[in-house]
Amino acid sequence: MRCVVANWKMNLTSHEARAFCEDLLLRMAPDPGAEIGIAPPYTLLHQVSELVRPKGIQVFGQNGHAEPKGAFTGEIAMPQLRDAGCSGVILGHSERRQFFGETDAALTQKIKAAWQWDLLPLLCIGESLAQRDAGQTLAVLGQQLSILAETGPGPLWVAYEPVWAIGTGRRAEAAQVVEAHAFIRAELNRHLTGTEYRVPILYGGSVTPESFPELLGLPEVAGGLVGGASLDSRKFAELVKQAG
Numbered sequence: 629m630r631c632v633v634a635n636w637k638m639n640l641t642s643h644e645a646r647a648f649c650e651d652l653l654l655r656m657a658p659d660p661g662a663e664i665g666i667a668p669p670y671t672l673l674h675q676v677s678e679l680v681r682p683k684g685i686q687v688f689g690q691n692g693h694a695e696p697k698g699a700f701t702g703e704i705a706m707p708q709l710r711d712a713g714c715s716g717v718i719l720g721h722s723e724r725r726q727f728f729g730e731t732d733a734a735l736t737q738k739i740k741a742a743w744q745w746d747l748l749p750l751l752c753i754g755e756s757l758a759q760r761d762a763g764q765t766l767a768v769l770g771q772q773l774s775i776l777a778e779t780g781p782g783p784l785w786v787a788y789e790p791v792w793a794i795g796t797g798r799r800a801e802a803a804q805v806v807e808a809h810a811f812i813r814a815e816l817n818r819h820l821t822g823t824e825y826r827v828p829i830l831y832g833g834s835v836t837p838e839s840f841p842e843l844l845g846l847p848e849v850a851g852g853l854v855g856g857a858s859l860d861s862r863k864f865a866e867l868v869k870q871a872g
């Protein structure tokens with residue numbers, strides 16, 4: 629089954645979130661045939677969970693701390709995400725890496741903590757424009773996935789998100805997506821060989837209802853992680869329909 633996850637980032641108030649969810653549920657088929665997730669800001673987790681989880685939509689945190697509790701002002705713990713109705717957590721989003729100093733070492737601990745609290749990690753990886761221009765794309769992806777040698781195997785979704793395609797309206801070209809996803813699959817096979825885990829690889833970066841059908845037709849593209857277009861319930865419902 630394909631997956632579509634909305635990353636709302638630091639957007640929407642409770643009034644707007646309610647309107648979004650009600651409209652999405654009206655537009656969605658009772659059995660959409662896709663795995664759907666919404667990652668709201670923390671203040672909206674309870675509310676969104678109550679609205680959408682009964683309809684089979686998963687709720688994701690946008691980040692989570694490796695420690696279960698403690699003196700970490702401004703952070704959120706995995707058990708708190710669970711308590712708020714989450715079944716998964718986005719980890720390693722490029723905005724966290726870029727603006728909040730998220731490191732691979734921290735992500736190793738966060739993935740382990742997510743598993744401990746029965747949350748599905750959605751690990752984001754991707755190269756910057758400078759890294760792509762320097763021919764380092766696959767090396768960067770390999771490095772970002774190498775933390776799986778430390779975490780060991782477990783349930784996981786991965787999103788390939790070229791940093792230069794996020795929020796820019798500049799989607800990666802088909803050949804670039806195919807190359808990256810094939811490489812990621814090979815790396816995942818290497819790290820998870822002999823285990824039961826089959827990891828879906830989502831694409832993220834300026835996905836819209838106009839571009840999604842082509843992306844979904846590419847090998848090893850199991851769905852999308854969507855920022856901007858996921859703030860519009862009409863567009864997100866269309867993406868869900870396309871994935872189904």
Ligand code: PEP
Pocket residue numbers: 635789793794795796797832833834835853854855856857
């Ligand atoms: C994202 O933030 O994960 C993302 C893909 O954003 P956008 O769709 O706006 O590029």
